[in-house]
Amino acid sequence: MKSTRIPEALKHEMTLIIPEWLLLKTGPVREHAVVISDGKFVAVGLATELQQQFAGLPTVMLNDSLLMPGLIDTHHHLTQTFGKSLVFGEPSEIFRRVWVPLEATLNDEHLYLASKMAALEALRGGFTTVCDAGTRSDAGLNAIAKAVIDVGMRCVLGLICNDLGGTANAAPPDEILQRAQRHLAHYEANALISPSLAISIPEVGSDMMLHRVSRLCAEAGRIFQTHANEHLVAVERSMVSRQLRPIELLQRVGALGPQTLLAHATLVTPTELKMLCDTDTAVSYNPVASAWKGNAVAPAHLMSTFGIRLGLGTDGTRGDGFRLMDYAEAAQRFAFGMGGGDSSCGAGWLWCDLATHGGADVLGLGNQIGEIAVGKSADFLLLDLQVPEMLPSWDLTWELVRLANRDQITAVFVAGKLRLWQGWPIDWDADALMRQYIEVAKTVVAQAPITKVHEFSSVHRRQHLTQQASNRNGGTGMGARV
Incomplete structure (x- = not known):
């Protein structure tokens, strides 16, 4: 999962994916796999059985990885x-x-x-x-x-x-x-x-x-x-x-x-x-x-x-x-x-x-999304588990809550389609969006009649330091809000 290259099998319309771990509704399991076709999970089960049933299907083996619901x-x-x-x-x-x-x-x-x-x-x-x-x-x-x-x-x-x-x-x-x-x-x-x-x-x-x-x-x-x-x-x-x-x-x-x-x-x-x-x-x-x-x-x-x-x-x-x-x-x-x-x-x-x-x-979408199950939409994440934060692993579910990070997300799929690879879209320019966005943000915020109660942190720090200096010198100047 450390490669920057997208496995070819992940680009196919119908794919067999065999991760090290699969997060089901009942908890994480090993030695399981999924088959994705037409944006849905069409098979979920033991990897050996699905390999036999779908022999010849484009397959990707993902060691040290977790396939989990989006x-x-x-x-x-x-x-x-x-x-x-x-x-x-x-x-x-x-x-x-x-x-x-x-x-x-x-x-x-x-x-x-x-x-x-x-x-x-x-x-x-x-x-x-x-x-x-x-x-x-x-x-x-x-x-x-x-x-x-x-x-x-x-x-x-x-x-x-x-x-x-x-x-x-x-x-x-x-x-x-x-x-x-x-x-x-x-x-x-x-x-x-x-x-x-x-x-x-x-x-x-x-x-x-x-x-x-x-x-x-x-x-x-x-x-x-x-x-x-x-x-x-x-x-x-x-x-x-x-x-x-x-x-x-x-x-x-x-x-x-x-x-x-x-x-x-x-x-x-x-x-x-x-x-x-x-x-x-x-x-x-x-x-x-x-x-x-x-x-x-x-x-x-x-x-x-x-x-x-x-x-x-x-x-x-x-x-x-x-x-x-x-x-x-x-x-x-x-x-x-x-x-x-x-x-x-x-x-x-x-x-x-x-x-x-x-x-x-x-959200009223329980019949469509939310779990890795046959008939549900293939909305899922591929997570890299071979990172210092996740080793050794004794309780994967709790580790996802307390230890996992978004930088471990290798791929994001929605409706069976790869949307992000290693944090970035594969079919549109996120850098161009960010450049345009920041310029517009400056204009929008400058024009909006926003009222803040607290100063920005840099201003607050200066006020705090000024108050400290005044206190040391025996002054009685007004302090900043804390």
């Missing part, structure tokens, strides 16, 4: 990449000060570039599917869809249906619902794009809109997305304006259910957990977002134990699937496990499951 990001914001590090150190609800002002300035070209860069970053981090929560830009979603398709990954693409604010311009309710129905129908036959409807947070949707949008998704077999119970201020605003917490509000208006995916759900009461259980509502657990800007950590291990369906999401923080799994376990250890004496917090396998077939389930 990772699934169940909560992303593809169009926010221009401002990623602008939010570092910022207090909660950055969407009000950064994301809404930024996204309101984006045109089709900006949306395309931002989304294409986000998709490339996600693929490099092992994600073959992302769920986009919707852009607040007035520009259409076609540019986002085109970007994702051009990169070659799957996307659950959300259309925001707010009727009480949270966007640059709120259309009349009838117009919002008509647009929602068109969106659900528009991508019906698209192999890579799955349409979805979203309301940014429950408070920016009327009772009628929350109910109707959720029902439209249920009827279409698609998912309804909303951010719920993420920040304390949002929970309190909901209690003041609607006399209910966000999840309670969703329950009252009939917007919970198997079609509903709640992003974050960090501040949850026992009553709300029971609501999620009773309605089979799913949750996207976003541990990196909790660490960077959240008020709490979702009790994901407890939710899973109670049967609440879960996936892992980046929230657009960084497109690194292995670091996401690491954070998923670590956040549970810090927030809950250490206090209760739980030394395993899911025993590693839980976070691998949520990053793969668990994520597919909450």
Whole structure:
């Protein structure tokens, strides 16, 4: 797997791949192989048997490697990449000060570039599917869809249906619902794009809109997305304006259910957990977002134990699937496990499951992706295991959570097609994209009415050093915010 040359067999339409390890839904196995044809797994089994059954088929032997399902990001914001590090150190609800002002300035070209860069970053981090929560830009979603398709990954693409604010311009309710129905129908036959409807947070949707949008998704077999119970201020605003917490509000208006995916759900009461259980509502657990800007950590291990369906999401923080799994376990250890004496917090396998077939389930795509199985789409990664970080190997599943790195990803396949080799696309110019992207990013950020609470780190350091010098000299100058 150290070669820079792509094995010829990986380029064929029908291929037999024999890795050292294969990660199945039940765990990692040796001496197994897969056959890929027409973008799907057509055979999965013992390598010796498949070699006999498919004699003469182009074959690639991959020693010291793992073939595993592509990772699934169940909560992303593809169009926010221009401002990623602008939010570092910022207090909660950055969407009000950064994301809404930024996204309101984006045109089709900006949306395309931002989304294409986000998709490339996600693929490099092992994600073959992302769920986009919707852009607040007035520009259409076609540019986002085109970007994702051009990169070659799957996307659950959300259309925001707010009727009480949270966007640059709120259309009349009838117009919002008509647009929602068109969106659900528009991508019906698209192999890579799955349409979805979203309301940014429950408070920016009327009772009628929350109910109707959720029902439209249920009827279409698609998912309804909303951010719920993420920040304390949002929970309190909901209690003041609607006399209910966000999840309670969703329950009252009939917007919970198997079609509903709640992003974050960090501040949850026992009553709300029971609501999620009773309605089979799913949750996207976003541990990196909790660490960077959240008020709490979702009790994901407890939710899973109670049967609440879960996936892992980046929230657009960084497109690194292995670091996401690491954070998923670590956040549970810090927030809950250490206090209760739980030394395993899911025993590693839980976070691998949520990053793969668990994520597919909450996105309504469990019959298509998420595992290495006959009939499923051939969305998978080839991972180099012959690296110092992974040796010696005693428990491969847990090692994937705690030790694996994205630089071990040799190849990324979506629908049986090789999309990245050793971190870079094989059929389009990523360098050209990055050059164009950085120039546009400078212009976009300069024009957007963004408000930051904290200075950039270089400015903060100077203020800190100035304060230290003033303190040594007996001064009483104002200190920088820390």
